[in-house]
Amino acid sequence: MKAIACMASAxxxxxxxxxxxxxxxxxxxxxxxxxxxxxxxxxxxxxxxxPHFQQDNLPLYVGKQNxxxxxxxxxxxTRFCLSHASELSSRFTEE
Structure with a gap:
């Protein structure tokens, strides 16, 4: 979680x-x-x-395709989080 939070902040x-x-x-x-x-x-x-950055795959990194x-x-x-939300809430209430 810390790594994801740091990347989001960066x-x-x-x-x-x-x-x-x-x-x-x-x-x-x-x-x-x-x-x-x-x-x-x-x-x-x-x-x-x-794949690694190359001139011919630039749209993968910038623009409408990205x-x-x-x-x-x-x-x-969002769907993944919603489908697992009940599992997470029950874990936190037990702890």
Whole structure:
């Protein structure tokens, strides 16, 4: 959690914002999931590692194609969180 929070905070600073917004957290979770997938070969959220930066795959990183990818990931992440919300709330009330 600390790594994701630090990444979200860093993205907010790069975007010249004083506060972390949902967009920052979504990007941080996406990067974390890519890292986990690259290392272990599996992501709970079905994230695939992005290939290395090259001139011909620039739209993967900037522009409408990337915006669409991030919007789709945000919807998927929201659904994942909602589907597991009851499990999390019962864990915290027990502790």
């Amino acid at each position: 993205h907010a600073k790069l975007s010249l914002r004083r506060e972390v917004v949902e967009e920052d957290a979504v990007l941080a979770i996406m990067l974390y999931e890519e890292s986990v997938t690259a290392r272990y070969g599996y992501s709970v959220l079905s994230v695939q590692p992005t 915006d669409l990818k991030m919007q789709q990931f945000q919807v998927q992440l």
